[in-house]
Amino acid sequence: MPSDELDRAAEELYALPPAAFTAARNAAAAAHPALAKAVKALRKPTVAAWAVNLLAAHGELGEAITLSAALHEAQEELDGAELARLGKQRRALVAALARQAVDLAQQQGVAVSAAARDEVEKTINAAVVDAAAGAAVLSGRLVRPLQASGVDGVDLTDAVGGSVPEAPEEKQTDELAERRAQREAERAAREAQRAADVSASELERIETALAKARDRARQLGERIQALRAELARVVEEAATAESEAESLGAQRQDAAARARTAAKAAQAARARLD
Numbered sequence: 056m057p058s059d060e061l062d063r064a065a066e067e068l069y070a071l072p073p074a075a076f077t078a079a080r081n082a083a084a085a086a087h088p089a090l091a092k093a094v095k096a097l098r099k100p101t102v103a104a105w106a107v108n109l110l111a112a113h114g115e116l117g118e119a120i121t122l123s124a125a126l127h128e129a130q131e132e133l134d135g136a137e138l139a140r141l142g143k144q145r146r147a148l149v150a151a152l153a154r155q156a157v158d159l160a161q162q163q164g165v166a167v168s169a170a171a172r173d174e175v176e177k178t179i180n181a182a183v184v185d186a187a188a189g190a191a192v193l194s195g196r197l198v199r200p201l202q203a204s205g206v207d208g209v210d211l212t213d214a215v216g217g218s219v220p221e222a223p224e225e226k227q228t229d230e231l232a233e234r235r236a237q238r239e240a241e242r243a244a245r246e247a248q249r250a251a252d253v254s255a256s257e258l259e260r261i262e263t264a265l266a267k268a269r270d271r272a273r274q275l276g277e278r279i280q281a282l283r284a285e286l287a288r289v290v291e292e293a294a295t296a297e298s299e300a301e302s303l304g305a306q307r308q309d310a311a312a313r314a315r316t317a318a319k320a321a322q323a324a325r326a327r328l329d
Contacts, residue, residue: 103174
């Protein structure tokens with residue numbers, strides 16, 4: 056019995072609300088005698104598993120699987136900053152997808168309890184962090200919720216109706232290399248921008264200092280000119296004073312000579328009186 060026929064039948068059954076599963080499964084078994092035994096062996100999904108199946112049926116898990124690949128790549132490269140960023144993105148995405156799964160279930164008249172919603176989140180998270188779990192979730196044939204332990208791989212025992220899908224192969228080397236090259240280019244661009252910012256800041260600091268130095272030099276130049284003018288005036292006044300002193304010195308000598316002559320004349324006059 057080809058497994059792909061059973062998988063197609065299971066996929067249709069697991070897209071139905073849990074309440075309709077048993078009757079539909081029995082009808083499918085009756086309609087396909089060759090598959091009857093295998094179809095009857097399909098177990099009814101839990102509400103949480105069915106809600107996740109709805110997400111897969113509506114094609115809403117592609118972003119989660121893409122994020123899974125990015126997480127695995129960052130882990131391989133031990134990129135702590137990228138892991139932190141992707142971890143934050145993962146938590147937001149898982150919460151958003153869980154809300155969407157609950158909404159899809161409610162649209163079909165199925166209420167999802169708080170406990171079941173928690174199981175939905177754990178299942179989606181397992182699909183993001185574990186490639187095999189991601190393949191199981193994408194099959195749309197989950198029977199029970201999944202949970203990632205963070206250490207070992209996700210346990211898929213009796214988790215999927217029909218065949219268990221294989222985990223997708225790792226990305227092709229050229230695609231992986233291209234993504235790494237892209238990240239390296241982005242990192243180099245960020246580093247270059249930081250270097251440019253530092254250089255621009257340093258240039259601004261130097262230009263500010265240069266403007267202050269030029270202003271100071273201008274002020275000192277003006278002061279030098281003023282001092283030179285003052286010095287020239289003082290030199291001129293000193294020359295004038297020196298010339299005046301020389302003139303007065305000559306006048307003093309003349310006056311002293313006249314005084315001596317007058318004193319002798321006075322002395323002679325007094326002598327004649329005696």
